[in-house]
Amino acid sequence: xxxxxxxxxxxxLLRVGRxxxxxxxxxxxxxxxLLVTLLVTLVPLLYALYLSFHKAEIVVVGGRGxxxxxxxGLKNYLxxxxxxxxxxxxxxxxxxxxxxxxxEMVAGIGMALVLNEEFFGRGIVRALFILPWAVxxxxxxxxxxxxxxxxxxxxxxxxxxxxxxxxxxETLNFLAPIPIFQNVPLLGEITSWLGATQGINWLxxxxxxxxxxxxxxxxxxxxxxIPRELYEAAEVDGANAWQRFWLITLLRLRPxxxxxxxxxxxxxxxxxxxxxxLMAYTIPVLAIETFRQAFVFGLFGKGSAIAFLIGLLILLVxxxxxxxxxxxx
Amino acid sequence: MRKSTLLNLLAVxxxxxxxxxxxxxxxxxxxxxxGPVTLNALYMNQAGYSDxxxxxxxxxxxxxxxxxEVNFTFVKYDELHDKIVTSAxxxxxxxxxxxxDLIWTAEFxxxxxxxxxxxxITQDIRDDIAPAIFDAFIYKGKTWAFPFxxxxxxxxxxxxxxxxxxxxxxxxxxxxxxxxxxALKEQGIVTxxxxxxxxxxxxxxxxxxxxxxxxxxxxxxxxxxxxMDQGAGLKALQFMRKLVDEGLADPAxxxxxxxxxxxxxxxxxxxxxxxxxxVRGNMLDPEVSTIVESARTGLIPPAxxxxxxxxxxxxxxxxxxMANSKNQDAAWEWIKFATSPEVQGxxxxxxxxxxxxxxxxxxxxxxxxxxxFYATNxxxxxxxxxxxxxxxxxxxxxxDVHRCLLGEMSPEEATADMVTRIKALD
Numbered sequence: 001x002x003x004x005x006x007x008x009x010x011x012x013l014l015r016v017g018r019x020x021x022x023x024x025x026x027x028x029x030x031x032x033x034l035l036v037t038l039l040v041t042l043v044p045l046l047y048a049l050y051l052s053f054h055k056a057e058i059v060v061v062g063g064r065g066x067x068x069x070x071x072x073g074l075k076n077y078l079x080x081x082x083x084x085x086x087x088x089x090x091x092x093x094x095x096x097x098x099x100x101x102x103x104e105m106v107a108g109i110g111m112a113l114v115l116n117e118e119f120f121g122r123g124i125v126r127a128l129f130i131l132p133w134a135v136x137x138x139x140x141x142x143x144x145x146x147x148x149x150x151x152x153x154x155x156x157x158x159x160x161x162x163x164x165x166x167x168x169x170e171t172l173n174f175l176a177p178i179p180i181f182q183n184v185p186l187l188g189e190i191t192s193w194l195g196a197t198q199g200i201n202w203l204x205x206x207x208x209x210x211x212x213x214x215x216x217x218x219x220x221x222x223x224x225x226i227p228r229e230l231y232e233a234a235e236v237d238g239a240n241a242w243q244r245f246w247l248i249t250l251l252r253l254r255p256x257x258x259x260x261x262x263x264x265x266x267x268x269x270x271x272x273x274x275x276x277x278l279m280a281y282t283i284p285v286l287a288i289e290t291f292r293q294a295f296v297f298g299l300f301g302k303g304s305a306i307a308f309l310i311g312l313l314i315l316l317v318x319x320x321x322x323x324x325x326x327x328x329x
Numbered sequence: 330m331r332k333s334t335l336l337n338l339l340a341v342x343x344x345x346x347x348x349x350x351x352x353x354x355x356x357x358x359x360x361x362x363x364g365p366v367t368l369n370a371l372y373m374n375q376a377g378y379s380d381x382x383x384x385x386x387x388x389x390x391x392x393x394x395x396x397x398e399v400n401f402t403f404v405k406y407d408e409l410h411d412k413i414v415t416s417a418x419x420x421x422x423x424x425x426x427x428x429x430d431l432i433w434t435a436e437f438x439x440x441x442x443x444x445x446x447x448x449x450i451t452q453d454i455r456d457d458i459a460p461a462i463f464d465a466f467i468y469k470g471k472t473w474a475f476p477f478x479x480x481x482x483x484x485x486x487x488x489x490x491x492x493x494x495x496x497x498x499x500x501x502x503x504x505x506x507x508x509x510x511x512a513l514k515e516q517g518i519v520t521x522x523x524x525x526x527x528x529x530x531x532x533x534x535x536x537x538x539x540x541x542x543x544x545x546x547x548x549x550x551x552x553x554x555x556x557m558d559q560g561a562g563l564k565a566l567q568f569m570r571k572l573v574d575e576g577l578a579d580p581a582x583x584x585x586x587x588x589x590x591x592x593x594x595x596x597x598x599x600x601x602x603x604x605x606x607x608v609r610g611n612m613l614d615p616e617v618s619t620i621v622e623s624a625r626t627g628l629i630p631p632a633x634x635x636x637x638x639x640x641x642x643x644x645x646x647x648x649x650x651m652a653n654s655k656n657q658d659a660a661w662e663w664i665k666f667a668t669s670p671e672v673q674g675x676x677x678x679x680x681x682x683x684x685x686x687x688x689x690x691x692x693x694x695x696x697x698x699x700x701x702f703y704a705t706n707x708x709x710x711x712x713x714x715x716x717x718x719x720x721x722x723x724x725x726x727x728x729d730v731h732r733c734l735l736g737e738m739s740p741e742e743a744t745a746d747m748v749t750r751i752k753a754l755d
Contacts, residue, residue: 281529
């Protein structure tokens with residue numbers, strides 16, 4: 001008995017020793033990648049955090065360039081928190097994010113449901129519908145710029161004229177920064193306050209066109225994990241299509257939807273390319289403000305501070321999503 | 330992993346961070362170059378001399394100076410400033426020679442990004458370049474770049490549309506211009522007679538400065554104080570707003586940049602466009618223009634009572650040497666070569682030269698029949714303010730002008746707000 005305990009103890013120790021050896025080997029293999037990640041992610045992040053508490057500008061002294069820093073405490077953060085333009089940017093970015101998310105989620109789930117069904121040529125359609133995602137963001141922005149061009153040679157204006165929806169000399173300025181519903185009392189004031197303009201809405205369409213396939217693809221992956229038997233059982237129990245969608249599909253998609261929501265919120269909150277390329281500074285979303293502070297004004301302290309404020313806002317939204325939607329299996 | 334390994338890793342990270350956090354180092358002179366030198370030059374591939382011309386210049390230079398090779402990086406104009414600032418942050422510059430837009434003169438001079446060139450520029454050189462051009466690169470009594478591109482705004486119009494409206498000539502004054510726009514609109518010849526680049530970008534600040542120049546004034550006084558809430562600055566914004574309110578300026582102006590405005594003009598959609606010199610080459614190119622026969626260049630009309638024959642805005646660009654470059658002597662040799670009257674004289678069909686003697690040459694008059702208009706517009710340019718925080722000042726101007734043109738503020742409110750905000754800057 002005592003002998004067997006000793007033997008078991010020895011075997012256990014051997015197992016633990018082998019496991020430790022494996023862990024050490026795995027860590028050794030990962031160390032180079034870990035070091036690179038730390039250097040290119042953590043160090044810049046901590047450095048940006050350091051800068052956000054400083055007044056920082058680039059100077060060249062005696063033939064050597066460098067960053068001159070002066071401790072500023074919370075000044076950079078307070079500057080934005082007290083600035084009405086920053087809060088306007090927050091509202092504007094939130095409007096862009098929420099509206100885009102709504103369209104992406106509804107259309108993405110719809111597309112995924114269709115692609116999940118059996119139909120002729122499904123494989124080809126699944127391969128083709130991902131194409132917009134492959135278009136580089138700058139090319140996508142330029143392409144929509146040509147479509148929205150406000151003169152007769154713009155693609156959309158040309159199409160509307162050809163279809164006689166517009167007269168031969170009539171054109172529309174799609175990207176006009178005019179608040180939507182501006183002549184409707186109260187609603188007009190709200191859209192003005194939000195920065196919800198006709199221009200931003202068309203840009204949302206251009207941006208959504210590009211990212212919709214990836215949302216649909218992720219949703220489709222989630223849909224494929226739902227067992228068919230659940231639907232069959234629900235049908236036997238008399239559940240209609242809406243109930244099956246609401247109580248099975250959507251409920252089972254929750255974990256995937258959280259991932260999509262967090263990922264897309266992060267992306268949308270940082271939107272820059274399409275807005276900057278087509279509208280320059282006319283729609284000052286948060287990423288454009290960050291770029292302006294750091295690289296146009298050369299105020300790297302303020303640029304870092306606003307970047308961390310954006311990060312905090314995204315964290316907050318992600319936390320809310322997880323609390324509201326995520327359920328443990 | 331052992332505790333000591335983790336501690337070592339942490340120590341390395343802290344050291345790296347501390348090195349990165351180090352403020353500008355103590356003054357030490359960059360050592361001079363020796364032997365073969367590769368000069369890194371930053372240039373834009375958007376307007377001005379094309380990359381083909383630049384590469385040809387570099388080849389010629391290399392043949393004359395076998396020890397020096399010029400290596401170009403071509404970027405969009407919008408990326409130039411960021412690249413230069415990033416290059417300045419390095420202990421040794423990424424680029425030895427940069428293209429410096431005149432609006433960065435004060436900022437780069439103030440922060441020491443580029444070196445003053447005064448001891449290299451002789452009096453006979455200064456005598457052959459108009460003060461209007463050289464002044465743009467002078468800040469606190471020092472010259473920070475050598476003039477390279479004589480970019481400025483001109484007046485472009487469609488003579489056929491004007492004739493249809495009953496006018497034989499372009500407007501001589503701002504008031505005549507307004508009357509012509511009203512006639513063109515009332516007769517239905519065009520929906521909108523005029524387009525400009527009024528989206529929220531540097532172009533809008535330029536157009537506002539130019540309109541103030543047409544009213545014979547500036548947005549800032551001689552001491553650099555903002556005065557746009559009175560005189561020419563206020564009148565200019567009132568005029569711009571009037572053009573929008575009366576449907577004389579194309580509403581697309583508010584979302585259009587300079588190339589976009591040019592596209593509308595060369596498509597025949599509008600009669601007038603005030604824009605940079607690049608428009609001329611495009612409007613006369615049948616590949617891109619539908620108005621080759623009717624497109625004309627003219628003087629930007631000043632308001633009645635203004636003594637100047639035109640009112641324009643400068644967009645000059647110069648070549649400058651980075652202060653943290655190790656190849657400053659070779660950089661100056663390249664600048665001398667690229668900006669020389671001989672080299673500029675080889676490319677008259679591409680750019681208007683900065684040298685007065687070349688501007689007045691028979692060859693220039695033969696190649697560019699509009700050289701006379703160019704010279705007058707150039708002689709009457711106004712500069713944007715030379716202040717070290719120009720990007721912030723310009724942002725305030727473009728934000729308020731844009732809001733005014735969208736009808737969110739009156740010209741009086743907008744100009745008063747500009748003055749208050751600019752004065753409140755650090």
